Structures are given as structure tokens and as C-alpha cells.
Ligand code: HEM
Ligand SMILES: *[C@@H]1O[C@H](CO)[C@@H](O)[C@H](O)[C@H]1NC(C)=O
Ligand SMILES: *[C@@H]1O[C@H](CO)[C@@H](O)[C@H](O)[C@H]1NC(C)=O
């Protein structure tokens with residue numbers, strides 16, 4: 001038994017060594033030995049959740065964005081408790097249905113394979129599978145991410161772009177994270193499904209505000225009437241894409257052409273000289289949009305990772321191991337639990 005475990009560890013160690021020579025420290029088959037059923041387990045749970053609530057797909061991809069953008073894809077956004085990112089403005093509307101799904105996938109994967117797969121890897125895998133279920137493109141996922149020991153700081157969380165941003169502000173915000181114009185124009189297309197709350201778009205219909213970029217006046221009137229009933233605040237929601245609210249397609253760019261983009265940050269893309277060509281192209285050619293979106297998702301899901309012996313593999317996606325009672329964190333070794 002012990003020698004089998006030792007032999008397996010050698011295999012894993014060799015695999016890790018090979019992986020670490022690769023640029024990002026990841027590999028598509030990182031868990032092939034330690035958790036051969038990983039992809040099936042994730043796919044099954046995501047399909048079940050999607051069958052009950054298609055909103056889990058936009059909810060997952062937004063969680064991934066909010067995880068990766070501030071300090072890298074390290075599942076820091078999943079942590080609860082003091083100073084958690086979830087308590088900070090931009091994340092307040094992350095949906096529990098998707099946060100819970102990630103944790104239940106973690107439990108199932110760890111039941112089958114031991115504590116071998118990080119919450120960070122599971123978040124990316126679940127997002128990939130839900131995107132396809134919603135009609136979107138497949139994007140390639142390499143694995144081997146490790147989980148952060150603590151939440152990102154408030155300063156980092158507030159580097160997330162705001163819906164009031166102009167295109168130059170968005171380009172600066174993305175540029176600071178090594179994401180370029182094609183990443184901005186395509187990833188914003190994720191607003192082709194999912195929902196928002198009135199506080200995120202009230203600057204689009206408040207009459208005393210100069211609505212720039214322009215909004216379709218009928219659309220503005222509808223939003224205004226809807227949000228007049230938002231008592232208590234935060235109870236009303238609005239679909240981001242008025243054409244096909246639950247489907248991942250290129251109709252978001254049609255919305256922009258019709259001046260029915262929900263956020264200023266969306267509407268600006270079709271107007272600003274730096275982005276209008278690409279946004280128009282994506283409206284005309286869904287294949288071109290999907291191709292760029294998949295590329296940009298790979299980029300986003302590989303931002304500033306913890307790999308190798310950095311970070312940890314959490315016992316619970318919402319809790320750092322240091323806060324889990326009765327475990328030996330000093331000997332934390334993700335692969336050991338697989339044996
Ligand atoms: C470009 C800058 C971005 C801004 C300013 C922005 C802003 C927002 C805001 C304000 C909301 C609504 C929050 C609420 O009121 O509940 C939202 C929702 C959403 N965002 Fe973004 N976002 C941006 C980029 C992204 C990216 C890169 C992705 C993913 C690739 C993304 C995916 C989503 C999704 C899917 C939703 C709907 C979530 C749900 O239905 O639960 N966003 N975004
Ligand atoms: C949060 O902070 C309070 C007060 O400092 C402390 O009593 C509590 O144990 C902390 N909770 C966690 C989960 O760290
Ligand atoms: C959005 O609002 C609709 C109806 O107003 C409601 O049925 C739905 O549960 C809300 N969605 C979320 C995620 O809050």
C-alpha cells in the first residue's frame with residue numbers, strides 16, 4: 001500500500017515537474033492520474049444545476065471574472081468571513097446558486113479523489129461547461145491552479161471596472177491587467193446573458209444626467225418605469241440582453257447597435273472609434289465573436305495563478321484551510337489526499 005502510494009507520488013511529481021516547465025505552470029491533464037473522473041463529475045453537476053436554473057451559467061462566468069481580474073484565478077472570491085471579497089460592492093450580487101454549485105462540485109470531486117483539485121480549477125471547469133450549455137463556445141482549460149490563502153484586498157477588488165466607465169477608462173482598466181482591446185470587446189459580450197440590478201444602470205435613464213452614449217428613449221423609459229418599483233432597492237432585476245436573455249450568442253452587439261446596451265460601459269463600445277469596428281464585426285459574425293471570446297477566456301482564466309506549492313487546495317471553497325478546525329495545515333500537500 002505504502003509503496004503504491006509512493007510510486008503514485010513519483011508519477012505525480014514527474015507530471016508536476018513537466019508541467020512547471022510549461023509557461024503558465026498548468027496542463028490539461030494535470031489531474032489525469034489523481035482524479036481521472038474529474039471532468040465527468042463537473043459536467044454532471046453543472047448539467048443538473050443548469051437544468052434547474054439556466055441563470056447559473058451567467059452567474060458562474062461573472063464569478064470567474066471577479067475571481068481572476070483583481071488578483072488572479074485563485075478562488076479568493078469564494079471565501080466568506082471577515083474581509084471577504086463577497087462583502088465588497090462589486091461582488092454583492094454574485095449569485096448564491098453558482099457559489100453553492102462550486103462548493104457542491106468540490107465536495108463530490110473530493111469524495112471521489114481526495115483533496116486533489118483546487119476550487120480555482122473547479123470554478124474554471126464549471127464555467128467552461130456551463131458556457132457550452134448556454135450556447136456559447138468551448139474554451140480550452142489547462143489545470144493545476146491552487147487556492148489563495150486569504151481574500152484579495154479591497155484595493156484590488158475595486159480595480160474591477162464600473163458600469164459607468166467610458167471606453168478609454170475600460171481600456172486602461174483592462175490594459176493594467178494585460179488584457180487588450182480584443183479582450184475588452186469580446187469579454188464584454190458576456191453581457192449577452194444574465195441580469196443586473198437598477199443601481200448598476202440608473203445612470204442610463206436619470207433625466208438630469210447627460211446620457212452619453214445615447215440610449216433608445218423607449219428603452220430608457222421602460223427601464224425607468226421598472227426601476228421606479230425597485231422597493232426595497234435591489235429587488236428588481238433586468239436582463240442584460242433584451243433579445244435573447246438566457247442564450248450565449250452575439251445578440252448583445254445587436255443591442256448596442258439599437259442603443260439598447262444596458263450599461264454605459266456596454267453602449268460605449270459601439271460608439272467609440274477605438275472599438276466600434278470590432279463590436280460591429282461581432283454583430284455581423286458570431287463565429288468571429290466566439291473565436292475571440294474563447295481566446296480571451298483562456299487568457300482571463302490564466303491570469304496571475306498560484307501553482308506548484310503556492311497557496312493550498314481548500315477543504316471548503318468558502319474557508320481557508322487555516323480556519324478549518326483540526327487539520328494540520330503545515331503538512332498541506334494537495335496530492336497526498338489522493339492516495
Ligand atoms: C468590461 C467591464 C465590465 C463591467 C463594467 C461589468 C459590469 C457588470 C455589472 C455592473 C453587472 C451587474 C451587477 C448587478 O447589478 O447585479 C454585470 C453582470 C454580469 N457580468 Fe459584467 N462587467 C464587465 C465585464 C464582464 C466580463 C469580462 C464578464 C465575463 C467574461 C462579465 C460577465 C457578466 C455576467 C455574465 C453578468 C450577469 C451575472 C448574473 O446574471 O448573475 N462581465 N457586469
Ligand atoms: C471575524 O472577526 C471577529 C472580530 O475580530 C472575530 O471574533 C471572528 O472570529 C472573525 N471571524 C472569522 C471567521 O475569522
Ligand atoms: C429576477 O426577477 C424575476 C421576476 O421579477 C424573478 O422571478 C427572478 O427570480 C429574479 N432573478 C434573480 C436571480 O433574482
Ligand SMILES: CC(=O)N[C@H]1CO[C@H](CO)[C@@H](O)[C@@H]1O
Nearest residue numbers: 085086087088089090091092
Ligand atoms: C458576494 C461578495 O463576495 N461580495 C463582495 C464583493 O466585493 C465587495 C467589495 O468590493 C464586498 O463588499 C462584497 O461583499
